[in-house]
Amino acid sequence: MCVDCRCGQSAPEPAVRRRLDLGERLLRRNDQQAAANRRRFAAAQLPVVNLLSGPGSGKTALLERLGRDWPRGAEPAAGPQAPGSGAPAGRPPMAVIVGDLATDNDARRLWAAGLAAVQISTGQACHLEAGMVERGVQALEQDGVPLAGLELLVIENVGNLVCPAAYDLGESLRVVMVSVTEGEDKPLKYAASFHGADLVLINKIDLLGAVEFDLDQCRRHIARVAPRARVVALSARSGAGFSALRAALGLGRDGGLDLGLDLVQAATPVLQP
Numbered sequence: 001m002c003v004d005c006r007c008g009q010s011a012p013e014p015a016v017r018r019r020l021d022l023g024e025r026l027l028r029r030n031d032q033q034a035a036a037n038r039r040r041f042a043a044a045q046l047p048v049v050n051l052l053s054g055p056g057s058g059k060t061a062l063l064e065r066l067g068r069d070w071p072r073g074a075e076p077a078a079g080p081q082a083p084g085s086g087a088p089a090g091r092p093p094m095a096v097i098v099g100d101l102a103t104d105n106d107a108r109r110l111w112a113a114g115l116a117a118v119q120i121s122t123g124q125a126c127h128l129e130a131g132m133v134e135r136g137v138q139a140l141e142q143d144g145v146p147l148a149g150l151e152l153l154v155i156e157n158v159g160n161l162v163c164p165a166a167y168d169l170g171e172s173l174r175v176v177m178v179s180v181t182e183g184e185d186k187p188l189k190y191a192a193s194f195h196g197a198d199l200v201l202i203n204k205i206d207l208l209g210a211v212e213f214d215l216d217q218c219r220r221h222i223a224r225v226a227p228r229a230r231v232v233a234l235s236a237r238s239g240a241g242f243s244a245l246r247a248a249l250g251l252g253r254d255g256g257l258d259l260g261l262d263l264v265q266a267a268t269p270v271l272q273p
C-alpha cells in the first residue's frame with residue numbers, strides 16, 4: 001500500500017479520514033510547489049516534459065536515443081566533464097531528472113548517452129513530487145547545468161501508471177508511454193494517467209508482430225480516454241517513429257525547439273485521485 005498517495009485506502013473510517021485530510025493537504029502543498037516550478041521554467045523559457053509510463057515501457061531507452069541522436073552541430077551547453085556528475089562536456093542542451101525507488105541505473109545510462117542527468121531516489125514513494133523536481137533542478141545547477149542553458153528538460157517519472165498522474169510537477173507537456181508488450185487495453189485500464197496526456201507514445205513497435213499487438217485498436221482506446229492527445233508509435237530500439245516524436249516535441253532539425261515554447265505557459269490539468 002502506498003503511504004504517500006492513498007492507493008489502497010478506500011474505507012472512510014475515522015482514522016482513514018484523518019489520513020485522507022493529510023493526503024489532501026500534501027497534494028495542496030504539491031500544487032503550490034508545482035506552480036512555483038512552472039513559473040521558474042516559464043521565466044527560463046524552458047519546455048519541461050513529464051514522462052510517465054508503467055515500469056519498463058522504455059522511457060530511459062527513448063531518452064538515451066534522443067541524446068545519442070541529437071543533431072551534431074547543435075550548440076553544446078556549458079558544463080564540466082565529470083563521471084557521476086550531471087554534466088558531460090559537449091552534451092545536447094537537454095537534461096533529465098529521473099525518479100526511481102532505488103538505484104541510479106537510469107541516470108548512469110543517460111550520462112553514457114551524453115545527457116546531463118540527475119537521479120532522484122524516492123525510497124518508498126511510487127511517484128515524483130514537485131519538491132523533488134525542485135531539488136533535481138538545484139542538483140543540475142550545482143553540476144554546472146543552469147536552466148538558462150537548456151532547450152529541453154525531461155522528468156522521467158517513477159515507472160507506475162497509477163499514482164504519478166495525481167502529482168503536478170510544473171511541467172508544460174505531459175507525455176504518457178505504453179509499450180506493445182503491455183497490451184492494447186492499458187489506456188482503458190489506466191485511464192486517469194492517459195486523461196491528462198498531451199502526447200501518447202506507443203513504444204516497442206519493433207515487437208508488434210511477435211506479440212500480435214493491434215495498433216489500431218490501441219489508438220482507438222487512447223482516443224476514448226485522451227481525445228486531445230497526439231499519438232506517436234515508435235521504437236526506441238530501432239529509431240522508427242523518432243522524426244514524428246521530434247516534431248511532436250517541437251524539436252527542430254538543428255536540435256533547437258521551434259514549437260515547444262508556446263507550451264511553456266500551458267498548465268497541464270491534474271486529476272485528483
Ligand SMILES: Nc1nc2c(ncn2[C@@H]2O[C@H](COP(=O)(O)OP(=O)(O)OP(=O)(O)O)[C@@H](O)[C@H]2O)c(=O)[nH]1
Nearest residue numbers: 054055056057058059060061159203204235236237
Ligand atoms: N524491443 C524493444 N525493447 C525496448 C524498446 N525500448 C526499450 N526496450 C527494452 O525494454 C526494457 C526496459 O527499458 P527501459 O528504458 O529501462 O524502460 P523504463 O520505462 O525506463 O523502465 P523504468 O525506469 O524501470 O520504469 C529494456 O530491456 C530495453 O532495452 C523498444 O523500442 N524495443
Ligand SMILES: [Mg+2]
Nearest residue numbers: 059060106156
Ligand atoms: Mg527508466
